[in-house]
Amino acid sequence: xxxxxxxxxxxxxxxxxxxxxxxxxxxxxxxxxxxxxxxxxxxxxxxxxxxxxxxxxxxxxxxxxxxxxxxxxxxxxxxxxxxxxxxxxxxxxxxxxxxxxxxxxxxxxxxxxxxxxxxxxxxxxxxxxxxxxxxxxxxxxxxxxxxxxxxxxxxxxxxxxxxxxxxxxxxxxxxxxxxxxxxxxxxxxxxxxxxxxxxxxxxxxxxxxxxxxxxxxxxxxxxxxxxxxxxxxxxxxxxxxxxxxxxxxxxxxxxxxxxxxxxxxxxxxxxxxxxxxxxxxxxxxxxxxxxxxxxxxxxxxxxxxxxxxxxxxxxxxxxxxxxxxxxxxxxxxxxxxxxxxxxxxxxxxxxxxxxxxxxxxxxxxxxxxxxxxxxxxxxxxxxxxxxxxxxxxxxxxxxxxxxxxxxxxxxxxxxxxxxxxxxxxxxxxxxxxxxxxxxxxxxxxxxxxxxxxxxxxxxxxxxxxxxxxxxxxxxxxxxxxxxxxxxxxxxxxxxxxxxxxxxxxxxxxxxxxxxxxxxxxxxxxxxxxxxxxxxxxxxxxxxxxxxxxxxxxxxxxxxxxxxxxxxx
Numbered sequence: 004x005x006x007x008x009x010x011x012x013x014x015x016x017x018x019x020x021x022x023x024x025x026x027x028x029x030x031x032x033x034x035x036x037x038x039x040x041x042x043x044x045x046x047x048x049x050x051x052x053x054x055x056x057x058x059x060x061x062x063x064x065x066x067x068x069x070x071x072x073x074x075x076x077x078x079x080x081x082x083x084x085x086x087x088x089x090x091x092x093x094x095x096x097x098x099x100x101x102x103x104x105x106x107x108x109x110x111x112x113x114x115x116x117x118x119x120x121x122x123x124x125x126x127x128x129x130x131x132x133x134x135x136x137x138x139x140x141x142x143x144x145x146x147x148x149x150x151x152x153x154x155x156x157x158x159x160x161x162x163x164x165x166x167x168x169x170x171x172x173x174x175x176x177x178x179x180x181x182x183x184x185x186x187x188x189x190x191x192x193x194x195x196x197x198x199x200x201x202x203x204x205x206x207x208x209x210x211x212x213x214x215x216x217x218x219x220x221x222x223x224x225x226x227x228x229x230x231x232x233x234x235x236x237x238x239x240x241x242x243x244x245x246x247x248x249x250x251x252x253x254x255x256x257x258x259x260x261x262x263x264x265x266x267x268x269x270x271x272x273x274x275x276x277x278x279x280x281x282x283x284x285x286x287x288x289x290x291x292x293x294x295x296x297x298x299x300x301x302x303x304x305x306x307x308x309x310x311x312x313x314x315x316x317x318x319x320x321x322x323x324x325x326x327x328x329x330x331x332x333x334x335x336x337x338x339x340x341x342x343x344x345x346x347x348x349x350x351x352x353x354x355x356x357x358x359x360x361x362x363x364x365x366x367x368x369x370x371x372x373x374x375x376x377x378x379x380x381x382x383x384x385x386x387x388x389x390x391x392x393x394x395x396x397x398x399x400x401x402x403x404x405x406x407x408x409x410x411x412x413x414x415x416x417x418x419x420x421x422x423x424x425x426x427x428x429x430x431x432x433x434x435x436x437x438x439x440x441x442x443x444x445x446x447x448x449x450x451x452x453x454x455x456x457x458x459x460x461x462x463x464x465x466x467x468x469x470x471x472x473x474x475x476x477x478x479x480x481x482x483x484x485x486x487x488x489x490x491x492x493x494x495x496x497x498x499x500x501x502x503x504x505x506x507x508x509x510x511x512x513x514x515x516x517x518x519x520x521x522x523x524x525x526x527x528x529x530x531x532x533x534x535x536x537x538x539x540x541x542x543x544x545x546x547x548x549x550x551x552x553x554x555x556x557x558x559x560x561x562x563x564x565x566x567x568x569x570x571x
Contacts, residue, residue: 019229020413023201024268025058025096027229031272032246039247041271043278044085045155046294051247053158054089060190061093062197068190069145071123073098073198076208078122078144080104080113080131083257083279085154086183088267090126091257095206095225098198102208103258105469106131107534110138117142119220120208120420126183129166133173140177148174149183151281162188202226208420209260211362211470218472219429220420221362223260230413231260231365232268234386239326239372246274250295254283254302260366261330261468265301285313293320300324300353303331303468304338305500307355311342322350328370330358331468332501333456336378358382359456362470363429363440365414369454380453381446388412392448393441397431405457408446409439416440462558464493466501466536473558476505476539479532485513485521490548492562494541505539506561508547518544 016030032051041051065071077094079101081087091101102120104113106128113135117125124145127135132148139146150166166182174180198204206225210218251270255262257279270277275298278291283306291297297320300307307329310316324346334357343354358370359381369390371382384390391399392406400406409431415438418428430438445457464471473491480489487508494504505525509515522542529538549557 017233019202019233020226021200021202022229023095023098023198023204023225024206024228025092025197026199027225028092028271029055032274035246035274037246039274040276041247042085042088042154043250043276043295045152046291047155047157048276049085049154049158054085056191057089057187058092058096059194060187060192061089062096063190063193063195064186065093065099066097066195067193069123071097071099073201073204074100076100076102076120076122078102078104078117078120078125079258080106080108080125080127081149082106082128082281083253083262083266084128084149084151084281085279086126086149087257088277088279091207091263096197097195098201098204100205100208103210103263105210105256105258105534107536109532109534110135111532112534114138114142116210116220117144119422129170132170132180136173136177139174146174146178146180147183147186148180153184202229205417207263209258209362218475222417222420222426223362223365224417227365227414227416228260228264228268230386231264231367232272234388234414235265235269235367236273238385239328239370245296247276248296249274249298250276250278251299251301252288252291252295252297253277253279254288254306255468259468260362261360264365265328265330265367283309285309286315289313289315289320292324293318296323298323299326299328301326301328301330304329304334305332305467307334307342308338311338311345317345317349319349321346324351324353326373327353327355328358329355330360330366330370332465356382359454360410361440361442361444363416363442364388364410364412368410368412368414377449377451377453380449380455382454383452384410384412384454386412386414388414390448390452390454391439392446397433402448402450405445405447408442408444408454408456410442411437411439464491464501464503466503469534469536471503471534471537475533476503476529476537479528480525483524483528485510485517487511488548488556490556490558490561491539492558494562496540502540503537504541504543504561506543506545506548508545515544 019027038050038052040048041054042049079087094101102122104116126147129148129150148166153164156164202225205222206228207223209221211221253266255266257263267277339355346353356371360366360368368388369382369384389411391409393409394400394406418426418430421428431441432438447455462473476491477489487510490506492504494502496502526538549560
C-alpha cells in the first residue's frame, strides 16, 4: 500500500476565498512532497502529476484552440468520469464556467440548457451520441466525445483507446466531433497562464429547484465551492490520513453540488484519492471498499439502504470507515440504529450523521457531527454558515418556533442565471446588507444551534437525492385533451421508496374506460421529455383538486409526509 507522510485537515490553506478551485487544489496539495494516486477509475489509479498534466492540456485547448475567454461557458453532459473532473478544473483555471447537465436529461432539456447558458461546447460520452445526435446537429457548438474506458486504462495505454466507431457514426454528416483522448495527446506538455485571484467569479452553473420549487439555473462561485470544502474538511476531519492512500468513493453525481463538493473537492483538496462511479451499484461500491482504504461513506438514504441490504457489505473492510454522512432525504431513526450497530460490529468508529443543504448554498450547509449530534435534527451550521428561522414577513423568530429556514455564509450562490445578466436574483438582502437564501423549507432552531427540518414549503419532490419539479410535469401534461388539471406530489410506494404521485382530474371529453391508455400516454410523454425520476409511478383519478382559500391548488393536502412508518 502506498505510504506517504501523514497530514491533517487543519493544514489546509485558509485563503480559499481569493483562489479559484484549480489554484486552491494546487495550494492544498503543494505540501505533499511526493507524487501520489489522485484519482481511481475502474480500479486503475492515476497520479496527481498525470491529472494536472491533462488539466493543463485541456486548459490549453480551451484557451488557444477554442479561444475561450473568462466568463465563457462549456457544458459537461456526462455521469461521473475522470474527464469531467479534468474539464471542470481546466475551465476553472482560465476563468471559464462549467455548465453541469444531468446526464439523464432528454435531448430537448439538454439543448435548452446549452443554449440558455450560451455554452461554446459540450462533453458527451460516445454511448449517448445516438440518442442526442439530432439535437447536437442543431447546436453550433464544439462536441467533445469521450469513452467511459479511457481512464479505465493505465496511463501508458490511454493512447490506444478510441471511442466506439459504431456510436460515432451517429454524428456522420451532422456535426463534427473531437475525441477527448486526442486533445490530451495533442497538447500534452502544453500549459497556459491561469486566471489568478478569481474566487468570486462563477465556477459552475447547476440546475436546481429554486426556493419556490421552480427549476432554475444556479450560479456558484469558486469561493462558494471552496468554502463548502474547507468547512467540511476543517470541521469534520481532524484525523490523520495518508495522501493517495486514504480514499473516498464519489458515488454522488458531480452535476449536483452535494457530489461536487462532498464527493470531489473535499476529497482531492485533502490529498485523498477520489474514486468516481459512473453510476451507483452496490456490488461495485462494495468491491471498491474492499480494495481501498475508504475513510468515509457519503450518500443519500436510498444508497445506504441498498448497501445495508447487500450480503457483502458487512466485513473487515468497514473498519477503515471513520465517517458516514447522509443528505438529500429523511433518515428514519431505526435505520440509523441498524447502520451504526453494523459498523460498530466490524470495528468502525463511524456513525451515520444526517445533514441538510441545498444547491443554492453548496448543498453541505448543516450537519450532525460525531462530537456534536442530536437525534431528530439535521445538525448544526458548518463553518461560517449561519441559519435563522424567518416568519412570512422576514422577521427572525425565537428559538423553537417554526418558520422558513434561511441560510447565509460564504457558500451561498451569486443568484439564479438571468438573461439580462443581473446578479442577486433569488437572494434576500436584509436591513444589514446580508444576503440570505430562503430555502422554502420549514424548520426550527434550538438553543444549541441544532436545526430541525419540519416540512417542505416549496413544491419540490426529492427522489434518491434528485430534485423533481412538479410544475415541469404539470406543464408538460396541460395540452392533453383528456385532462382537466393535474397535481404532482411526493408519494411513497409499498416499500417506502419515494415516487412521483400524480393526481388527475379527467376532462368532460375523457372516457373513464380508457384510463389505462391515458396513464400510458402520461408516463410515455414524461419519459420522453423529462428525467426518469420525473415519471409518475402512481397515477390517481380525483373528482377535483383541493383548493386553498385563495383558490390555489392545495398540494400539501395531497402530499404524503415521510414518517417513521416509511422505512429506509
